[in-house]
Amino acid sequence: MKEWFTRWLEGDIELLENVSDAAEIPDSPREELKKQRKEFRRQIYEKADMDTVTRTGEKGFMFLYRTVAVVSCVLLIGVLLFTVAHIPRYGEENPYTLEVVERYIEHGVEETGAVNIVAAMILDYRAFDTLGESHVLFTALVLVMILLKLDKKTIRGSDLDSYYTVKQDTYFDVSGDSIIRLVGTVLVPCIILFGIYVLLNGQNGPGGGFSGGAIMGAALIMFATAFGFDRVDRVFSAKVLSLACFIGLTFYCFAKGYVFFTGANGIDNHIPKGIPGAILSGGLILPLDIAVGLVVACTMYGFYSLFKRGNIGGA
Amino acid sequence: MDFIANFPLFTIIFSLFSGVLCFLLKGKAAKRYTFVYEILLICMVAAVLCYTLQNGGEFTYSMGEFSAPWGNEIRAGVLEGVIALLFMVVMFCSISAGHRFIDTDIDESKINLYYAELNLMTAALMSLVWTNDIFSGYVFVEILTLTSCGILIVRELGRTTLAAVRYMILNLLGSGLFLLGVVLLYTMTGHLLMVPMQETIAELVKDPGVYPTMTMAVGILTIGLSIKSGLFPFHYWMPDTYGWATPASASILSSLVSKAYIFLLFKIYYRAIGISVFEQMPIRNILLVLGICGIIAGSVSAIRANNINRMVAFSSAAQIGYIYMGIGLGGVVGYSAAMFHIIVHAITKSQLFLTTPCLAEVSGDSLLFRELQGSGRRNRDAGVFFTISALSMIGIPVFAGFSSKLQFGLAALGQGDIKLILVMLALAVSSMLNAVYFIRTVIRIYTEDPRKSERTRHRPDYIIPMLVLTACNLFLGLFSWVTVDLIRTGLSMFG
Numbered sequence: 001m002k003e004w005f006t007r008w009l010e011g012d013i014e015l016l017e018n019v020s021d022a023a024e025i026p027d028s029p030r031e032e033l034k035k036q037r038k039e040f041r042r043q044i045y046e047k048a049d050m051d052t053v054t055r056t057g058e059k060g061f062m063f064l065y066r067t068v069a070v071v072s073c074v075l076l077i078g079v080l081l082f083t084v085a086h087i088p089r090y091g092e093e094n095p096y097t098l099e100v101v102e103r104y105i106e107h108g109v110e111e112t113g114a115v116n117i118v119a120a121m122i123l124d125y126r127a128f129d130t131l132g133e134s135h136v137l138f139t140a141l142v143l144v145m146i147l148l149k150l151d152k153k154t155i156r157g158s159d160l161d162s163y164y165t166v167k168q169d170t171y172f173d174v175s176g177d178s179i180i181r182l183v184g185t186v187l188v189p190c191i192i193l194f195g196i197y198v199l200l201n202g203q204n205g206p207g208g209g210f211s212g213g214a215i216m217g218a219a220l221i222m223f224a225t226a227f228g229f230d231r232v233d234r235v236f237s238a239k240v241l242s243l244a245c246f247i248g249l250t251f252y253c254f255a256k257g258y259v260f261f262t263g264a265n266g267i268d269n270h271i272p273k274g275i276p277g278a279i280l281s282g283g284l285i286l287p288l289d290i291a292v293g294l295v296v297a298c299t300m301y302g303f304y305s306l307f308k309r310g311n312i313g314g315a
Numbered sequence: 316m317d318f319i320a321n322f323p324l325f326t327i328i329f330s331l332f333s334g335v336l337c338f339l340l341k342g343k344a345a346k347r348y349t350f351v352y353e354i355l356l357i358c359m360v361a362a363v364l365c366y367t368l369q370n371g372g373e374f375t376y377s378m379g380e381f382s383a384p385w386g387n388e389i390r391a392g393v394l395e396g397v398i399a400l401l402f403m404v405v406m407f408c409s410i411s412a413g414h415r416f417i418d419t420d421i422d423e424s425k426i427n428l429y430y431a432e433l434n435l436m437t438a439a440l441m442s443l444v445w446t447n448d449i450f451s452g453y454v455f456v457e458i459l460t461l462t463s464c465g466i467l468i469v470r471e472l473g474r475t476t477l478a479a480v481r482y483m484i485l486n487l488l489g490s491g492l493f494l495l496g497v498v499l500l501y502t503m504t505g506h507l508l509m510v511p512m513q514e515t516i517a518e519l520v521k522d523p524g525v526y527p528t529m530t531m532a533v534g535i536l537t538i539g540l541s542i543k544s545g546l547f548p549f550h551y552w553m554p555d556t557y558g559w560a561t562p563a564s565a566s567i568l569s570s571l572v573s574k575a576y577i578f579l580l581f582k583i584y585y586r587a588i589g590i591s592v593f594e595q596m597p598i599r600n601i602l603l604v605l606g607i608c609g610i611i612a613g614s615v616s617a618i619r620a621n622n623i624n625r626m627v628a629f630s631s632a633a634q635i636g637y638i639y640m641g642i643g644l645g646g647v648v649g650y651s652a653a654m655f656h657i658i659v660h661a662i663t664k665s666q667l668f669l670t671t672p673c674l675a676e677v678s679g680d681s682l683l684f685r686e687l688q689g690s691g692r693r694n695r696d697a698g699v700f701f702t703i704s705a706l707s708m709i710g711i712p713v714f715a716g717f718s719s720k721l722q723f724g725l726a727a728l729g730q731g732d733i734k735l736i737l738v739m740l741a742l743a744v745s746s747m748l749n750a751v752y753f754i755r756t757v758i759r760i761y762t763e764d765p766r767k768s769e770r771t772r773h774r775p776d777y778i779i780p781m782l783v784l785t786a787c788n789l790f791l792g793l794f795s796w797v798t799v800d801l802i803r804t805g806l807s808m809f810g
Contacts, residue, residue: 080495083531087502100384100505111381128378128387132442132454135331139435139458142338142428143465151422151471242339249335257328263380264324265316 113273114282175228184226203282213296330438342426364396394805408780413563478555496536547609557628603643609636614748652722673697689764718795
């Protein structure tokens with residue numbers, strides 16, 4: 001058993017080898033499949049636990065470990081409660097806390113042209129943070145691709161194409177179900193429309209790129225669930241996804257770079273603010289929202305696809 | 316404003332763009348692009364450093380039309396310039412010397428993803444160095460966390476997966492605590508930019524009742540970042556993380572990523588809290604004690620390791636301890652010693668991590684000591700470079716490690732008796748322990764061994780970065796005052 005674990009550590013064998021094999025048997029009844037999976041899972045836990053148990057030593061150590069964990073958690077809770085109780089009350093005892101907030105609320109609309117002060121704050125006043133934040137999403141997408149995208153190394157031996165066709169998880173695939181198809185047909189367009197609405201109105205009300213993109217990504221996932229990945233791959237392949245990410249982030253990067261550059265050098269940036277409340281207002285906020293929305297939708301769908309089948313498809 | 320003043324912005328924006336571009340490119344193209352881009356970055360950062368030296372030592376650059384307390388801001392000074400230049404040089408050397416291993420360790424279809432992560436990481440490192448706003452700091456800490464797991468996990472061994480999961484959990488804990496600290500500070504001051512925050516804190520601490528909460532906030536923030544940088548007792552993720560990553564990743568993780576967190580922490584102490592306020596908190600003494608514990612614990616673990624990469628990784632834990640010890644000692648001498656050691660350690664450790672795989676290569680791909688016997692004779696270049704950096708780690712005069720230990724000694728001399736004795740003892744004991752494991756390794760790799768192999772010839776893309784690192788090492792050892800003066804100039808304008 002221990003040798004098994006060491007071999008896994010060295011990369012000789014794959015931990016989930018047996019589990020993914022189970023999906024290969026298409027005809028066996030569900031109950032039996034379930035039982036098999038349970039058995040494999042038990043074996044894996046057993047094998048994996050062996051080493052941790054032998055390494056961390058005896059029961060005494062585990063007892064100490066748990067006691068220290070509980071004590072430090074309780075201590076941290078106490079410390080945090082103490083701290084929260086002693087923070088100066090917001091805006092009352094400490095006049096300095098409101099300086100920045102007041103400016104955002106009082107002058108936000110005239111300075112940025114956006115009615116939604118939150119959008120003005122994250123996409124105009126503190127746009128640098130949001131620039132980083134949208135790249136966090138992209139970084140996460142790249143990370144998930146590194147981790148989950150099937151390649152020759154993770155599959156070990158068998159060739160990629162046959163792996164995709166055979167080992168795709170058919171157990172949870174509901175794309176043939178007529179109820180889900182009907183619901184998908186009705187809901188997906190509505191959700192996409194709603195997503196676009198939220199996306200485009202970020203400068204005027206609650207919403208914006210992150211939330212709108214998430215809604216559209218959810219619609220894509222629903223579509224893929226109801227109609228299968230093949231349909232999605234026809235339009236939304238890996239190439240399209242990476243191009244969309246590229247265009248969205250590059251636009252964001254250079255548009256904001258331009259604003260930073262002109263702002264710091266004291267040059268007029270020639271971006272019209274628009275009439276507050278209209279859809280074309282808030283300067284760069286609307287185009288940036290669209291760019292962020294693209295990236296978020298792509299990331300959400302990419303996550304789903306990678307988790308479900310280890311690939312984004314079409315490539 | 317001069318055009319060069321825009322360069323800090325360009326380093327961030329172009330690195331983010333390069334990350335996205337490498338995602339689209341094929342593996343080879345991404346590699347070539349990154350290579351050229353890193354050279355460009357080194358030139359830009361060097362230009363910024365020269366510019367700050369000629370023009371009064373510092374400038375701030377507002378990100379957008381809204382100035383300081385309302386919009387984001389970055390700041391470039393002499394100290395930031397030195398650290399950024401170091402980061403870029405080490406990054407370039409690691410990629411150049413390690414790309415041969417990257418090609419073999421990583422699946423072909425994922426090489427472009429690796430370079431994408433590296434470029435995003437460059438952007439994060441640059442932002443953490445230049446930032447003048449603690450929330451921007453948090454955002455780019457997130458990117459750094461994710462990318463550092465990415466360049467570790469990409470090797471796809473069971474071991475790297477396990478190490479990355481552990482690293483990720485501890486890192487996220489650190490990020491969470493850091494965010495908590497930032498939120499507490501924001502609630503108390505109402506500012507996120509460092510300079511206004513420092514001014515507000517200076518007003519707030521006139522009432523001594525605010526000290527406990529302030530200490531809590533700063534303490535939580537400190538714990539967060541010290542978990543991420545691997546201070547004792549949070550250093551047990553290091554050996555697995557550094558030991559099994561592909562050599563370029565190991566070098567970057569140990570010499571840049573953990574240093575970026577320390578630099579951010581230092582910047583927050585100095586610029587956001589205010590160094591005089593910070594020095595009245597007990598945190599400094601705790602850091603000193605933990606730093607010393609880390610030095611001893613790391614060295615002892617390194618002696619017990621049977622694998623060369625794990626040994627070097629545990630030695631990293633000890634070196635992180637030195638840096639925190641410098642911050643704990645305080646005073647301009649202590650802080651400059653800590654900053655100087657960041658530079659020394661980055662240069663030496665990256666060289667160590669880039670030579671060990673070459674030694675293992677001629678010993679049947681094994682990192683175990685018994686297999687490594689005579690590897691210095693089989694691969695002479697790697698043997699020489701390993702010996703130089705090992706001697707520097709021990710603190711032999713002429714090499715950089717000696718100057719930094721001298722700086723720590725000088726810093727300790729200005730302190731009270733207890734601190735003086737503690738630090739001097741730690742320095743003496745740890746130098747001895749360092750000598751035990753490094754000299755042992757050097758002797759081992761030069762011991763006669765029956766195995767013979769043809770002389771390994773390295774290509775210039777390996778030799779040149781190694782020579783650059785060696786030259787930096789000798790320069791820091793022989794002319795340490797140049798760098799120390801630069802750091803002190805930077806520190807004098809830092810607060």
